[in-house]
Amino acid sequence: MLKAFSLAVVSLLVSTAGHAQPVEHPIGRAGALVSYSDADVTLRDKEGKDVVVAMTPGWTVVTARKVAPDTIKAGDFVATINTDIGPDAGRATELRLFEPGYRPELGTHAMPQPATSITHGTVTVVRKVDTGLELDVTYPGGARRIEVPASIQPVAYEVHDRPFAQPGMQATAVTRRDADGVWRAGRIMLQP
Known part of the structure; x- marks a missing residue:
């Protein structure tokens, strides 16, 4: 019995080596920028519904460009x-x-x-x-x-000051659950 258990543990370790097992996949939010504050960003999704995205302290604004x-x-x-x-x-x-x-x-x-x-x-x-x-x-x-x-x-990201983000711009935020269980994003990506 102990030998079978040991083989099962070794098999599990080998099958997961090199692949960290995330708790949850991130969730993306997208829409037109309505407003933002230090704590959150409001986006209007394609159905016209406002979605409030909690942000991490010091969150940033970026745009993408090919390099x-x-x-x-x-x-x-x-x-x-x-x-x-x-x-x-x-x-x-x-x-x-x-x-x-x-x-x-x-x-x-x-x-x-x-x-x-x-x-x-x-x-x-x-x-x-x-x-x-x-x-x-x-x-x-x-x-x-x-x-x-x-x-x-490859795609690289350029950081902008927050005032670069204007209402109506299309934005994407990728949220991850933090230690307190709140889904937060560390940045918004704009498509100006």
Whole structure:
């Protein structure tokens, strides 16, 4: 009995190695910006309903822009959705380069799509290869090698002062449950 239990524990550890298990997936909110304060942002969704999004202290305003792959360097914090090609490796289907200070998650975990993971971590090595780039991405408790095909166009984020956000602008906020059980966003992304 003890041997069977030990084998089950080892099997579980091997099957989850390299993949941090999140408690919950984030929830995105989108709509036209109505108003904002230090504590929250109000968006009007596509049905015309106002949605109040709780924000973290010091939340920011960003816009996205496409960047050249060679922009990525050691020390950058990235998020990538990637197709699993090994236990600690993936091939990027998208790559986001976050602004300094914004680290919404750390680690690699499975996505709802088969053989697909999302990785959030710090780039430690960038290698140019015939097919594009290879990144070594590290996070507490693990690392993942990410192949970035030349066809992938990375997206980077530019930070703006809050007054840049004007009513009527389209905005997206990604919320995560905090330690107090409140779903909060650390930034809003605008499409001016």
